[in-house]
Amino acid sequence: MELHQLRYFVAVAELQSFTRAAEKCDVAQPSLSQQIIKLEKELRHPLFERLGRTIRLTDAGRALYDQAVGVLAGVDEIRDRVTAATDPHRGTVAIGAIPTIAPYLLPPLLKSFAKRFPKARLALRENLTDGVIRSCLAGEVDVGVIASPVASDLLHSEPLFTEPLLLAMPANHRLVKKRTVTLQDLAEEPFVLMSELHCLGDQIVGFCRQQGYSPVVRCQGVQLLTIQELVAQGHGVSLIPAMAHEMDRGRRCEYRGLAEPTPTRKIHLIWHKDRYQSPVVKEFIRTLRDHAAKNIQ
CATH class of the missing domain: 1.10.10.10 (Winged helix-like DNA-binding domain superfamily/Winged helix DNA-binding domain)
Structure with missing residues (x-):
């Protein structure tokens, strides 16, 4: 063999x-x-x-x-x-991240890290939450970045930061002129959400139910860009991670923070407790923590 x-x-x-x-x-x-x-x-x-x-x-x-x-x-x-x-500055860092985080948080971070450690090889694996967790457990990735807690004695999990979810709505929506928007204002609004494959959709539904109502889901998508475009076209409203709002260069949607209780999601960093971490992997983890502390409000 x-x-x-x-x-x-x-x-x-x-x-x-x-x-x-x-x-x-x-x-x-x-x-x-x-x-x-x-x-x-x-x-x-x-x-x-x-x-x-x-x-x-x-x-x-x-x-x-x-x-x-x-x-x-x-x-x-x-x-x-x-x-x-x-050579402590050489080696591979394999990162697993979910699709609602990877394209927003990691590209600038990977670019700056590569400049500091040009001998390091960075390998990004984008996957759903369960896939990132499985990859960490299997030792296929060194670190994972997800948006839900992990219940496993084999995995180390630490919160990186808490991210607000912003209301996304069409530019001509009735709530655009409202100074303060509450979750109750959305009770009769049709929602556009991520599909059940993604944790974000479940998190939004769960948050709404905590406030006493179930959102009416008109459309579902598997990419945040699709959700934003559907909102811009008037198919409904949505709750969008702040990172995705910052990357919406076209500003076709209008975004508002909701009054308390503000919907949020917590971003977690995970890795296998028994997996060896090379110096360059430790440097990447340190860089990720510093980036989150400095750039995420």
């Missing part, structure tokens, strides 16, 4: 495609497929069900997957430790 075989296997399992796995591993697809076949012969069990274009793990494949991820994470840790011993 070879390490490259395990990497190929994990790539196919995660991408559910031999073609995409070969591209990710930078190897020809026939070579990748041949190595998977060799691995199956050595283990004496098929690892994948090949149902036309659909690929699924068999019971044997599922049993191997967890072990393979652990082995590869251990190998990566050895490489990180050796790299850190020879």
Whole structure:
């Protein structure tokens, strides 16, 4: 059993495609497929069900997957430790972040960090909350940035900052001229929200219900840009993270802070308690904390 075989296997399992796995591993697809076949012969069990274009793990494949991820994470840790011993400013920082945070918080941070540590390699993996947590648990990312608390004895979790959610509405909305907007003013308004795949939509609904009403959801989307465009076109109102408001250069929506109780979300930094942190990873965590303290109001 070879390490490259395990990497190929994990790539196919995660991408559910031999073609995409070969591209990710930078190897020809026939070579990748041949190595998977060799691995199956050595283990004496098929690892994948090949149902036309659909690929699924068999019971044997599922049993191997967890072990393979652990082995590869251990190998990566050895490489990180050796790299850190020879050059503390060199190494890889793998960051996991959810889509309602990644495009707003991380690009300027990654740019400034890369200038300070040009030998470091930064790898950003954007995923839903459950995916970021799984990646941290599997050792696939060094740190994760999410917007919900984590209940796991294996993960360290610390709050980075609390972010307000702002009311987004069309430019000609009746509430634009109102000096103070309350959540009660929105009781009869149709809402445009993130789909149930994202924690933000659930957080907004939960906040409204705490105030005694359930929002009428007219539209759902999977990107904040889509939500903002739907609001601008008059399909409803929404509650948008302050970071997304700051990035709305076109200002097609009108934004207002709500009177107390103000809706907020808490941004958390997470990592595996037992995962080795190289000097450059520790520097990234320190940079992220400093950035949040200085730039997030």
